[in-house]
Amino acid sequence: MTTRPELRDTGGLLPAVAAVGLFVVMAAVFLGAPIGDAAGFPQNAEVANESIGDASVASNASIQTTNNGTFAQVATASGNESTLLTEDTGVNATIVTAGGSAYGVVSEPVSVTATIGYAMFGLSSQLPDELKSESFLAVFEIIDLVLVAALVGAVTLARREDLSTVVTLFTSSEDAAPSGAVAADGGSEPDVSEESTDGGDA
């Protein structure tokens, strides 16, 4: 039978008012804090950077891709002048001007997910310069231990204290009726002689 959700009767909600008050204080602090614009993640990381002349040539320059690689080609009065940027083809290359010079820049996208993996397993040499992170290998191992401890703890809690046998979930608990308390983990209650040590003594 389905039941529609019902709100619980609102009695003894004084602590909730305290929580709402905490929210009001926190919201006031956050909205008043001098938080500027976000830095954001870089989309591309620079992998090659070749100077092709001073800034005036930038308007005549273009990116050319041949079978031999990717070139920055500058059209001058005496003819075309090519600079090899990378031997790869099909990469993302642009002409940028900075500091009075023009550069042919080859970039490739930065993968956030891959960088998380490098940071988590302590592969600092693989971390890209553009996307800052730190090495988390020690934290990773600690979390590993915590998860193993949780597993052992859960199994220990699921064990009957007196019988020391691992019980299975979803077995019938019909036979637990005589003691009054239903065995939540589905195991059968111990004998009546042992009942004094097995709960119910709240």
Next chain:
Amino acid sequence: MALAETIAFALFAFVTLGAAAGVVLVEDVWHAALLVGVSLLSVAVHFVMLQAEFIAAMQVLVYVGGVLILITFAVMLTRESDTEGGVVQR
């Protein structure tokens, strides 16, 4: 573009906070568990909007697929058997 993102943020913030408030206010534990699922899923949407797609995927897998299932087990294993509608738990 920025307006659309702000509207999406407001919409999913409303879903997140509304479902979370429902968790605290609703009478039945099972309904509360379902509302926790709604809240966790809309938090995953916030993660996508924050360019954390991997965290969003882990949120759905670990929280909705693991934690919520465990809570569902506990709700069903501890439900009082002598109630017809099953709405007696505080």
Next chain:
Amino acid sequence: MAVPAEYYLVLSAGLFCIGLAGILTRKNALMFLMSVELMLNAANINFVAFSLYWGNLTGQTFALFTMALAAAEVAIGIGIILVLYRNFGDVDVTDAVGMRW
């Protein structure tokens, strides 16, 4: 990030305070567990929002560890709740007032 970081901070503060109100007002141990999940999610939103704000991936990595910790906590919490239910016949945390040794 088109949405300012302040909005995410307010959202996570709201989620945290709702979880806190849940812990303070309910007596069911399962509701405690769910409220703690809400509070951990609020912390995760802050981690990820500031990760984007600073352009630093440390926040996202740490959010992953928070998730692992939450999963461990729920595994232990379920075990404790089932033992509580077995020994007291209820999951009301105010019932468990005595210790056994």
